[in-house]
């Protein structure tokens with residue numbers, strides 16, 4: 508089944524006076540995906556999200572959310588947003604402020620308490636529903652911001668650096684939360700600098716640099732390609748046999764030590780074939796360490812050399 512795109516943009520551009528926020532962005536995000544939007548500081552990530560949620564009008568180009576043109580008010584109710592810089596009315600409690608947000612969303616008054624309990628539970632703040640926000644730590648405020656974004660059970664969630672204030676445990680909580688959100692069919696658009704986090708949860712990724720898209724695809728597509736395998740051997744293998752085996756699976760020996768080989772391979776699929784071929788040559792393999800391309804390698808490649 509063809510997945511439906513819930514975000515589509517065509518040459519979307521935002522200039523701030525003469526400086527570029529982002530330029531010519533053509534993007535599709537499929538329903539039910541977690542989409543990671545990456546880029547160095549100042550690349551244009553927040554600019555793009557602000558155009559999506561209606562905080563900035565595009566200078567040119569067009570876009571659609573959930574099948575409606577950008578700025579459509581009916582769509583806003585179905586969209587959740589956690590901004591990058593958040594400040595909340597610190598004299599209020601989460602329960603009070605979520606009630607206000609529920610009113611702004613046009614929710615039935617009677618439905619707000621239950622939605623509040625659910626949203627605070629999801630972000631781990633159930634015990635703090637009645638505590639004034641001025642007593643919250645930065646990480647707790649960020650969790651509260653997530654609860655605001657989740658309150659209306661949105662179809663589409665925009666999160667601008669949702670874990671920037673969180674400790675590693677908090678980040679793991681948010682990862683689980685986002686996987687749960689995806690499970691119930693919500694699409695998540697995630698701006699992040701945390702490449703490891705993105706690699707763990709995102710279905711698809713785009714990289715923006717100096718306002719321009721420089722990479723876009725599924726993680727499988729972007730990280731496919733050559734890999735390296737380090738193989739441990741119980742006894743040394745004659746150098747010629749090692750070369751022969753590597754060549755038979757389309758690779759070559761990059762480094763060799765008496766009881767270890769580093770072999771360059773065309774793709775990950777070749778790793779088991781390499782081990783089989785070594786064993787067939789009489790080698791006793793003690794370990795295999797596969798080094799595949801990471802999102803960090805990709806990020807550095809596509810943004811490398813583009814900075815003054």
Ligand SMILES: Nc1ncnc2c1ncn2[C@@H]1O[C@H](COP(=O)(O)OP(=O)(O)OP(=O)(O)O)[C@@H](O)[C@H]1O
Pocket residue numbers: 523526527528529546547548549550551552553554555591
């Ligand atoms: N309100 C504004 N007025 C003028 N220029 C702006 C404004 N907001 C952003 N910019 C510029 O637009 C470019 C993109 O900024 P943006 O905030 O979108 O980057 P970002 O990728 O979100 O960066 P970061 O990772 O630091 O959050 C930068 O050059 C920035 O200086």
Ligand SMILES: [Mg+2]
Pocket residue numbers: 552553554591667
């Ligand atoms: Mg930003």
